[in-house]
Amino acid sequence: MDNKNALRAGAVAAGTTLMILLMSSPALAVTKPQGSDPGPGLSAIQTVGLFVLCPLALFAIIAGLVTVLDRGRKADALTTVTKPKKRAKAGV
Numbered sequence: 001m002d003n004k005n006a007l008r009a010g011a012v013a014a015g016t017t018l019m020i021l022l023m024s025s026p027a028l029a030v031t032k033p034q035g036s037d038p039g040p041g042l043s044a045i046q047t048v049g050l051f052v053l054c055p056l057a058l059f060a061i062i063a064g065l066v067t068v069l070d071r072g073r074k075a076d077a078l079t080t081v082t083k084p085k086k087r088a089k090a091g092v
Helices: 002-028 044-079
Strands: none
Touching: none
């Protein structure tokens, strides 16, 4: 019984390794494809600005808009106060 489990585990490990190698082969390419014309690289400051500061700014703008637009709705709801109905007393 242990041989079957070991064989199955080996087959799964080999299959997983093979799939990872097949899927990652384009990442290991050394030559550039024909027609590619990459632009100049980004500096460290440009990279941080593009991938960190821009998403944070977008998040802040969206959160600010939601907060400001939601306050108006809450203010309207707070000004409309309704009195609770009185309950009828049970038969005394």
